[in-house]
Structure formats: structure tokens, C-alpha cells
Amino acid sequence: MEVAKRSFDVIGKGVHVKDAREKVTGSLKYAVDMTVQNMAHGKILRCPHPHAKIARIDTRKAEELPGVLGVLTHEDVPQNDWESAWFNYRGKVLDGIGRFVGDDVAAVAAVSSDIAEKAVELIEVEYEPLPHVFDMELARRQDAPTIRVEGNERPPYAVKWGDLQKGEEEAEIIVDCDISYMSQQYAPLGRNACIAEWMSDRVTVWTSSQTPSELRDGIHEALGIPLSKIRVMALPCGSSFGQWWSNNFMLITVLLAKKIRQPAKIELTNEECMSTVKRRHLERTRGRMGCTRDGRITLAEFDHLIDNGGYGFKDDVGFFCVDMWGKAKNGNYAIHGINTNLLTAGCMRGVGDCTLGASVERVADRLAEKVGMDPVEFRILNQITAGDELRMQHSRDNMKGNRDAYIEGIPPHLRKDWPELFCLSSGGTRAILERGASAFRWKDRWKGWAVPHAVDGSLHRGVGVGTGAHVCGVEFEGSSSAVVRINPDGSAKVHCSVGRQGQGSETTQSQVAAEELGLPFEMIEIETGDTDSCPWNHGSLASSTMYRTGWATRAAANDARRQLLEIASREFFDNADIDELDITDGEVHPRAEPKSNRRYSFREVLNELRSETLGQTSSITGRPSVPMPPSTTFARQFGAQFAEVEVDIETGQVKIIDFLAVQDSGTVVNPQVLKNQVIGGAICGSGFALYEHLVFDGETGAIKNANLLDYKLLRCADFPWQAEVLFEEAPDPVGPFGARGAGESPIAATMQSASGLIFP
Amino acid sequence: MRSEFQYRRPASIDEAVAMKADLGTTAMYWAGGTDMVLHWMRSIHSPELCIDITRIEGLRGIEIDRDSIRIGAMTSLDELDRSADRHCLLNTLSDITKLMCTPQTRTIATVGGNLCNASPAADLSPAFVAMNADAVLAGPKGRRRVRMEEFFLGVNKTSLSGGELLEEIRIPLNPDLKVVASYRRIDRTVVDIALVNASSCISVDSDGVINGCGIALGAVAPVILRVSDAETLLLGLSVRELGRDREELQKVEELSAIAAKPISDVRASAEYRRQMVKVMVRRTLQDCAIQLKA
Numbered sequence A: 001m002e003v004a005k006r007s008f009d010v011i012g013k014g015v016h017v018k019d020a021r022e023k024v025t026g027s028l029k030y031a032v033d034m035t036v037q038n039m040a041h042g043k044i045l046r047c048p049h050p051h052a053k054i055a056r057i058d059t060r061k062a063e064e065l066p067g068v069l070g071v072l073t074h075e076d077v078p079q080n081d082w083e084s085a086w087f088n089y090r091g092k093v094l095d096g097i098g099r100f101v102g103d104d105v106a107a108v109a110a111v112s113s114d115i116a117e118k119a120v121e122l123i124e125v126e127y128e129p130l131p132h133v134f135d136m137e138l139a140r141r142q143d144a145p146t147i148r149v150e151g152n153e154r155p156p157y158a159v160k161w162g163d164l165q166k167g168e169e170e171a172e173i174i175v176d177c178d179i180s181y182m183s184q185q186y187a188p189l190g191r192n193a194c195i196a197e198w199m200s201d202r203v204t205v206w207t208s209s210q211t212p213s214e215l216r217d218g219i220h221e222a223l224g225i226p227l228s229k230i231r232v233m234a235l236p237c238g239s240s241f242g243q244w245w246s247n248n249f250m251l252i253t254v255l256l257a258k259k260i261r262q263p264a265k266i267e268l269t270n271e272e273c274m275s276t277v278k279r280r281h282l283e284r285t286r287g288r289m290g291c292t293r294d295g296r297i298t299l300a301e302f303d304h305l306i307d308n309g310g311y312g313f314k315d316d317v318g319f320f321c322v323d324m325w326g327k328a329k330n331g332n333y334a335i336h337g338i339n340t341n342l343l344t345a346g347c348m349r350g351v352g353d354c355t356l357g358a359s360v361e362r363v364a365d366r367l368a369e370k371v372g373m374d375p376v377e378f379r380i381l382n383q384i385t386a387g388d389e390l391r392m393q394h395s396r397d398n399m400k401g402n403r404d405a406y407i408e409g410i411p412p413h414l415r416k417d418w419p420e421l422f423c424l425s426s427g428g429t430r431a432i433l434e435r436g437a438s439a440f441r442w443k444d445r446w447k448g449w450a451v452p453h454a455v456d457g458s459l460h461r462g463v464g465v466g467t468g469a470h471v472c473g474v475e476f477e478g479s480s481s482a483v484v485r486i487n488p489d490g491s492a493k494v495h496c497s498v499g500r501q502g503q504g505s506e507t508t509q510s511q512v513a514a515e516e517l518g519l520p521f522e523m524i525e526i527e528t529g530d531t532d533s534c535p536w537n538h539g540s541l542a543s544s545t546m547y548r549t550g551w552a553t554r555a556a557a558n559d560a561r562r563q564l565l566e567i568a569s570r571e572f573f574d575n576a577d578i579d580e581l582d583i584t585d586g587e588v589h590p591r592a593e594p595k596s597n598r599r600y601s602f603r604e605v606l607n608e609l610r611s612e613t614l615g616q617t618s619s620i621t622g623r624p625s626v627p628m629p630p631s632t633t634f635a636r637q638f639g640a641q642f643a644e645v646e647v648d649i650e651t652g653q654v655k656i657i658d659f660l661a662v663q664d665s666g667t668v669v670n671p672q673v674l675k676n677q678v679i680g681g682a683i684c685g686s687g688f689a690l691y692e693h694l695v696f697d698g699e700t701g702a703i704k705n706a707n708l709l710d711y712k713l714l715r716c717a718d719f720p721w722q723a724e725v726l727f728e729e730a731p732d733p734v735g736p737f738g739a740r741g742a743g744e745s746p747i748a749a750t751m752q753s754a755s756g757l758i759f760p
Numbered sequence B: 001m002r003s004e005f006q007y008r009r010p011a012s013i014d015e016a017v018a019m020k021a022d023l024g025t026t027a028m029y030w031a032g033g034t035d036m037v038l039h040w041m042r043s044i045h046s047p048e049l050c051i052d053i054t055r056i057e058g059l060r061g062i063e064i065d066r067d068s069i070r071i072g073a074m075t076s077l078d079e080l081d082r083s084a085d086r087h088c089l090l091n092t093l094s095d096i097t098k099l100m101c102t103p104q105t106r107t108i109a110t111v112g113g114n115l116c117n118a119s120p121a122a123d124l125s126p127a128f129v130a131m132n133a134d135a136v137l138a139g140p141k142g143r144r145r146v147r148m149e150e151f152f153l154g155v156n157k158t159s160l161s162g163g164e165l166l167e168e169i170r171i172p173l174n175p176d177l178k179v180v181a182s183y184r185r186i187d188r189t190v191v192d193i194a195l196v197n198a199s200s201c202i203s204v205d206s207d208g209v210i211n212g213c214g215i216a217l218g219a220v221a222p223v224i225l226r227v228s229d230a231e232t233l234l235l236g237l238s239v240r241e242l243g244r245d246r247e248e249l250q251k252v253e254e255l256s257a258i259a260a261k262p263i264s265d266v267r268a269s270a271e272y273r274r275q276m277v278k279v280m281v282r283r284t285l286q287d288c289a290i291q292l293k294a
């Protein structure tokens, strides 16, 4: 479906992010900066064993230490399971079993964190060690130690299409793979903390989180108290990459505060942030792809394992990476999530993209090499474009749900205007590959497979290309909503609990609202953390914020706009049809006469609702009238990236010399914000491709490099300063003003562009 | 838990060493504090007294005369960085500082602190060893000079004792010889600790014959290693031979690899480190040859 491009007032403008000033002056408050009156300080006791049951726990000595206010153990904790967004955690807050070194065992509250730290050491625990397993291959065996009541492995996320045998017969070349990935750490530069304060049976929680509503849900599940009694006030978390959603230490804080009947704060150390919360999965892809001599893929088969650590529960990683190569008529893939006695693994930016996606890219490149094709051309030939069928689970026979039931569930009136189901709604890689290849002068610089284009002693230089795709949220995540309120003075406030992870969604959501309302950007502010004022929202994750929350914000703004126009029509325009009115620069005027002096500001319109006798003012509240329809699952964002890399073949050191990215996120809402997403993703992706990985102790599974000295993050200076980002803007029929998502495709494309050219 | 400590700021070396001699290991000098604070935060050290030596006159600065370069212990890495054009060895040291820490940290981190912290991976230590430098130590009983390679006794262990303080580093110069030095390290990102490092310092006479040679290796043993047997192999060679594929050079690489006693840790494997010693030593010698040609 083609959507005409239109011109915008606020969309597409590179306005500064709303909190830029606070950030550069250091006044933005993160959770570690927060205090509340009479607050106790908490510390968590951590399990020293990879797998152990607490046989006995004696807290008396800790409690006797002067300054200690109370100790929380599993005996105090309701034994309810709670779940973090996207199966990143499932379990009880504390259940008397440690499932990895560093797992939460108990917590102490004291008048100072020093005393709490000392008291933690005074808790006497008798552990009964249980057999443990670190290797996911071993963990899936029948005789493996059981880590979870649900079993270490559940049925896989599996998709099959076409006729595999036919695909194999048609293939003239087949390439197999068996690729293992190390685990990346989110390694946010900011630490996190949580404060909980109870008032009677109601609790308020301050913490840095990308998913305020999910955290409220988690507290509700764990404690079994009504949602109405829980208020989460999420604070900015800085670049979080998926780490700070709802994390168990937050739930511990809530229970600790309840136990001591006093507000409590738990602040994690850097080491705790890196070794006790979560990380990217360890993954392994086995599979094969086949193609004809002229480079058409006929077969794609992958069996992919991810290790969930102690409490992760995920399996649906990266299906969109296989989808991207969906022109293959026959295929089959299965993704298995397996628990181990390692630190919990969860969704890190580009989950599945940097692993399964990178495997598919790598195998595809080997095929291209064998048929003697340029990797850019091979991608253009085999990757999907708008309208092509997607190979995801719910589009196929063996899906968890049922395809027909799924379609039936969508109201026909909604289906009418929506893109075709199970097909890519817009965009694709063709345009970004062509644009990038030309801007990067790919044809001049690429000298063939494993042929460096420049050699200086031991320094060899070559160029690589990579592509990445990611969903823009999917429909079974629930219905993210937003509210837009127009104030009596004519300013407006957006309420959507997407948190603030530094990527700028507070700014881009405001741009969406400003555009829809016809109000100057400066007149809009936004609340992103308070679950009491914001409707439920999935948070900023799964690259869904612009696409799904942006849709809701636009719908809410549209509803507010409609209400405003109705009042204006009644009071100022003789009950004219509201379609005959328009808003420009915060003023209502007849649509046909944009320059007319019959213009009324928002303030004037709202003033009409004012009670003359009491002087009371009124506001308008807009909200989406229907939840976002399910066909939204079929939008993707795409990135194509080109890198020049220098390898010292004597030492193995690798440097990225030049870099170009072309991003297709649909309509660009804010070019500065999007550029930042692409470059940030590329630095994080090349870090993973080149140096970043956690080191697990062979004996205990403990993380040995939980610090930024030995966990090597790339710095800005490790990345070429002249890196360039270009945009292709294929507008989407569903996304707000044609926008899709952005956060995760950039990191996916980097894996292959930065490392695919390196041959052992 | 982190220790509580008292803080004092002596005005002279004598006052400082007396304070330290009184309390022994429970007192610590504070230079830039960049290593010390981390050690204190992780309870590797639990000082009861912190002796701030940042205000003592005369501990800072670089002086050059006919037969030596003197670098005060309290000279910051940033000052060392900015001394590049004063001498060709300072140029090499300046290049090293550019690899160290971050620009912000370099303004407070000191040369003395880098040496006294005695990390086997420290960037300045191998260069000073290769340059034949001495450490000048001031103590309650007066001053003494220790050869740089004898200054390091182990990880975070030096030959400082009984209240002694590192006052300065002296690099000997011979006005009749031309001297150059080079340093190489394996790192991964712009802010990193060397996985392996090496430094070479070569002096030649007016005929271009190698008259003095220092080769030092870091991060491959608890202390900085000096490869004396390899050094002797190069004496008497013409500098023109340095860049070439000569048997002596291969021997130097091999002797260096044999001298190295690397371990495997989170940063690199012993095998990789041993292999890299050869590459690093070869590259430092090639660098020296290029400098001498210029």
C-alpha cells in the first residue's frame, strides 16, 4: 500500500530533546538521586552458589546490629509468581532457592547503607547445594538438574512454510552453520535504585524504568494487591537497552519497605548492575540455507538455542531476522529457550537480531560467496519488500494460536483500511541497500570475498555490508495507550508511561501530539512515568514506542482535537461541521480560509467552558477510542550498514575506519533523535561483534568481569567520527504520520557489516 | 566495608615521610588518587591515614640537563604529555600518556602514582625500565637511588619501605650518543589496560653503532621484565640492521618470549600474550630504527 508523503509542521524537525538542558547541566534526576524523608537504606544478600536451597537462615545477629531496621527473607515473601515484560523474568520475589551466583537471597534495611552492608554479612545462611548446569545443551537433557518447576525447556517457537524437500532439491548450493554467541551485558553507564513508600495499604515506587505499567503489574502479581493501590513513578534511566524494565530488586524494595513500615531505598552498585540483574542470552544457531546458481534462496532452516539463565522465560527471539529473507519459498525455524544456572538473560536491544539474525546474514554471505555474487546484490535479490509475505509464527499452520481465529478476531470495519495481513506493511531493504551502496561507493571499494582492498604491512583493510530488521512492537503485547490533555491556558500534556531511557521518546511523542493538535511543540509537555496519571502502556521496548505508543498518542490527540473543535464550532462557528475547521499554530480557523482573522486560540475556546459564577476552568482529555488493531504486527524497520574495517593480522586488533548507515524507519519524526539511535546502535553492535562479552567462571558460573575495566565497551573515539546516517522514508499505512520503529534494527545490521568481512 | 581515615596535608617531604614512618602501612600517600580511591573503595587498602602530597614543593616538574632528565613524582600525566618537544625521550613518554586513562583523569593522575601503584600492566613502567632510569626515594634516613627494574617487587609491591616516598625519576643521558625509545601495547578500545606491552630504548654512537639497549616487557609477569640477554645481542650492531630481517632480531623476539611468564585471565590468554611479546618487541625496535633514520 502506498501512502502519499505530506508536509508537516513539527514531524521531521530536529528539535532538541526535551531534557537536553537538564542532562548537560546534570540536574536531571535519576533514581539514584532521589530521596524521600525518613528513608531507610537496603542491601541485598546474594547467593554464593550456582544452585542451592536455603536450609536455614538466621537473621538474629544482623537484626541486633545497631542501626538495623529489619531483614526480609523468603519467609516474609508471598509465594506468588510475577512476570516482567516479555518473559524476561518469571518467578517469585524470593523463594528460598538461589539459581545463580549473585541471586537474591534476603535484604536488610538500616539507617545507613554502610550498616546495611555490614548487617548483610551477619546473616547466617546454611545452604544445601543443588546440582547445577551452565551449558544449555546439558540443561535440556532428561537427566539435567531441574532449575525451574516448569522444566528447563518448554516447546519451542517454531515456524514452517513451503516444502522443505522441494527447497532442498532446488538448491544447487547448501551452506551449513553452527555458530555460538557470547553474552553481552547491557552495561548501562547509570546505576539504578528503587524507593518504595507505603501509606496504609497503598504503595508508591520511584525507580528508573522503561516500563512503568509493567512494573505496576508485577507488583500486583507478586503481592496480590489491587492495581489501584500501586503507583509507580518511573524516573529516567539513561541508556538502558532493555535492562531496567521491572527487575526483582524493585519488588524486594517494595516488600522490605512494607516489612519495616518505613520508606526504603535499595541502590545497586555497578557490579550488581552488571552481575545480578540480567544480560543478553548465550545463543547458538545450527542450520543451513540453500540457493540456486543464480543466487535465489530456496531453503532456510534454523534451529536456535538461547539460554535464559535462572529466571528468563523467553523463546521468541529474532523471528523477524528469518522473515527478512522470506523470499525463500521453503523454510523452517525453531527457537528454544533453556534455563541454566547462570545470571538471568533477557531482552537486550536487538534481541535475536545480533545472534540469530547475524547467523542468517553470515550463512547468506557464504552462499553469495559460493555463487560469486556481490553481498549487496544477493541481499536485494532475496530480502523482502513491502507486500511480501512474512514467515512469522501466527501466520502459519503450526502457530501457537490459530490463523483463522486470529483473523476473525479483528473487527471487519478495522480491517477495511489496513494493510494486508501477514504481509510486510511498508519499506524493505532494497531502497536502503541501493542508496547506501552508492553513497559508500561500494562497487569501487569491495574487491571480492576475503580480498582486502588495502594492505599496509600487517594492517589489512576491507569493507563489509550488513542488514537488520526488527518488529515495531507486536500486537500480543497488549494495548499501549496514551492520554492527551489540553489545559485551560492552551498548553497540552501527553500522558504515556513509556519511561525515559534517553532515546528521546518524550520528545518524539510530543512532536506527534503537537502535529495532530496543530499546537506549537513548545506548548506540549509530557509525563512518562506516573502510572496514576498515565493509562497502561507496554513501555519503551520492542522498538514499539513510536509505532504503537505514537499511534495511541496521535489517536488521543485527535480525540482531544475533535472535542476542542466541537466546542469551537458551537461557540464560534455557528455549529459548522468540524471537518470544515482546522487548527494552525494553536488557533482554530475555517479550513477553507487559513488566513482568516476568525481565529480562536485554545485558551479562548476552553474559556467558553468556564463557569462565569464560580470562575472554574476546564480542560479537555483525549484518548484513543479503540485499541491499536492487531495488523500492526506486520510493520518492520530496516537498516543497511556499510563499514570499512582494519585488521591487524598479527595481533588480531580490529578498528572501524569508516561507516555509513541507511535507515528505513518510515517517516522520520525527528532526524536528530533517529540519527542518535542509529549511531548508538551501531556502536553497541560493533562492541558486541568485536570485544564485548561476559566472562563466566567455569566452576561457579559467576561473572568475572562485572566492571567497565574488563568489560570492554567501545567509546565514541573507537567509532569513526565521520560516520554518516541517511534515511529512506517509506511511509507506513498504520504508524503515526507514516512512522515505524527505530531502536533495534541499527544494532542488528552492524554485526555483519563490522565483522562479516573478517575471515579466519 | 570501606575504612574511615584521617586526612593530613604535609608541607614538606620530611614532614610527609615522618608521618608515614610513624604509622607504616596503615598510612597511604595520596598523589592523584586515581588508583588509590579505587583500592580504598574495594577495600584492597584500608588506610587509617591519608597523606596528601599534592602541595609539597618541588615534587612536580620536568628538568633536563646534560646527563639526565629529571621527572618529579608529582608531575601529572597531562604535564608529561605536554613536554613532548623538550626531548626525544619525552616525546616517547608523551605519546605513552596519550594512551593512558582519559584526558580528564590525566590531569590528576601522576607519574609517581603510576609507578608506585606497581601494576605490571602500567604504561610508563616498561619505558622507564628500558630507558635505564633510576627511582629516587626519600625517606626518614635520607635519599637513595634504586634502578627502575628493581623498584618493582610484585603486583602493587615496590621497594619503598619505612616511610619512603618516590621523589623523582631520573633518566640518564649520554651527550655523546643519540638515543631513541618506543613503546607498544596491545589494547582493545581507546580506554584500556595493556594486555601486553613492551618498550625499547636504543642509543647509537656517531657511526650508527648500537651502544646501549634496553628492552622491557609489561603485563607478562608480576613485575616489569628486563630482557638483558636479548639486549646484549643487539650491542655492536649497526642501526641499519634493526629494521631488517636479521637472525639477531629473531633471537631477540624469541628470548623475549622465553623471558615472559604470562598468565591467562579475563583479558587474554597466556598463549596470546606470549605470542604478542614477540610482535610488540619487534615493533618497538622497528620504531626505534625509523626514529634513528630520521
Ligand SMILES: Cc1cc2nc3c(=O)[nH]c(=O)nc-3n(C[C@H](O)[C@H](O)[C@H](O)COP(=O)(O)OP(=O)(O)OC[C@H]3O[C@@H](n4cnc5c(N)ncnc54)[C@H](O)[C@@H]3O)c2cc1C
Binding pocket: B028, B029, B030, B031, B032, B033, B034, B035, B036, B037, B073, B074, B077, B099, B100, B101, B102, B105, B108, B109, B110, B111, B112, B113, B114, B115, B116, B117, B121, B122, B123, B124, B160, B164, B165, B166, B167, B191, B192, B193
Ligand atoms: C579511568 C582510569 C583509566 C586508567 N588508565 C590507565 C592506563 O591506561 N594506563 C595506566 O598505566 N594506568 C591507568 N590508570 C591507573 C592510574 O590512573 C595511573 O596509574 C595513575 O598514574 C596513578 O597516579 P595517581 O597520582 O592517581 O596515583 P594514586 O592513586 O594517588 O597513588 C597510587 C599508589 O601509589 C602511591 N603513591 C603515589 N605517589 C607516591 C609517591 N610519590 N611516593 C610513594 N607512593 C606514592 C599511593 O599511596 C598509592 O598506593 C587508569 C585509572 C583510571 C581511574
